[in-house]
């Protein structure tokens with residue numbers, strides 16, 4: 001209890017002291033020694049680019065400093081070959097907010113945040129650079145207190161159309177400091193020109209635990225500054241907070257919105273803002289992010305139906321954390337499937353990218369109109385309506401459900417590829433009427449490959465892997481699994 005009171009006091013102190021006093025958080029916080037890379041300082045850190053506006057003409061950037069820092073800015077310039085390209089930079093004032101980390105204010109009640117006892121607050125900053133040119137390389141930097149600037153990061157705006165690729169990662173969540181860095185870095189090595197990284201929920205294990213976010217940002221490092229993130233909320237981005245068992249409420253991490261500037265869809269209720277959104281990346285691709293943590297998914301299903309009806313993007317990808325077809329043993333999400341599957345199939349959503357089950361599963365629902373059966377396993381070509389993937393990038397691994405996807409036969413879905421006990425990253429490439437999908441293991445070797453071909457206005461055709469794929473990985477044929485840290 002004493003620690004909790006100290007935490008609240010530290011938070012109040014953090015909110016009232018000038019920034020310079022707080023430059024060295026370890027001098028002030030009452031908790032255990034922080035790793036130096038967790039402590040906020042006068043220097044900008046946790047820098048991540050996101051999409052909050054049109055990706056062809058805007059770039060959003062988020063960063064953090066010690067508490068109480070205001071009046072900072074970010075600069076952007078065309079990334080030309082000139083050594084002093086920065087002479088042509090323009091400055092944009094940041095939106096800044098200081099938040100307590102050790103306590104949460106819910107309607108005037110100060111609630112201690114488990115795992116953050118004694119932490120000082122921090123300031124979160126963001127800008128949205130606008131008026132940019134499509135498919136153009138820009139350099140930007142962000143400011144901390146006292147004129148401390150980040151390095152210049154280079155990032156490219158979205159093209160209006162044309163080939164592109166992106167990275168998709170399932171749950172990081174566990175072993176973020178130890179086992180996840182090799183995966184996001186291997187993904188970057190495999191697709192250094194990826195246009196964005198889709199994180200399909202459970203980025204961390206404990207929604208508001210600052211240490212885990214520190215680990216997440218450290219693992220991505222400069223990759224986060226160069227390749228925008230599209231984050232999806234998982235169940236672990238939610239946490240029960242309250243003074244007593246009775247008044248605990250399940251809440252989105254209070255760090256989510258400060259650290260990720262994301263699109264605000266005005267036609268959705270405010271609770272869903274920055275967790276349900278569309279990124280219309282180019283004429284060729286739109287990504288629809290859902291928040292599958294909601295008990296009632298009907299509002300999102302209606303929104304998705306409207307957006308898909310209005311969308312003329314050549315390829316449409318939906319991402320949510322909880323899978324339509326579960327692959328973890330004894331798991332199922334009828335709450336999500338019953339409401340969303342009809343919408344996904346009505347619009348023949350090309351790809352549904354999910355997490356949650358800590359296994360790998362990939363399979364499709366066929367297209368009867370195409371009059372060719374959907375390919376199962378790795379043989380044959382077939383008409384496909386929607387392809388579904390569950391994946392995991394972190395260390396935690398579950399057993400695959402005993403009957404595979406057999407229970408879902410009535411929905412017409414065929415499981416094509418599966419794995420246990422393996423960390424994955426995926427690279428998805430769009431090139432006109434062709435979508436190429438590759439799931440890689442952490443050593444950079446392909447594990448699952450397929451392509452979809454879409455004729456103009458016609459049915460999609462699935463083309464299985466042109467090359468032999470490795471044997472299915474299971475707990476039986478891999479090194480013993482013994483849990484994870486975190």
Ligand SMILES: [Fe+2]
Pocket residue numbers: 171173202234236356357358
């Ligand atoms: Fe998870």
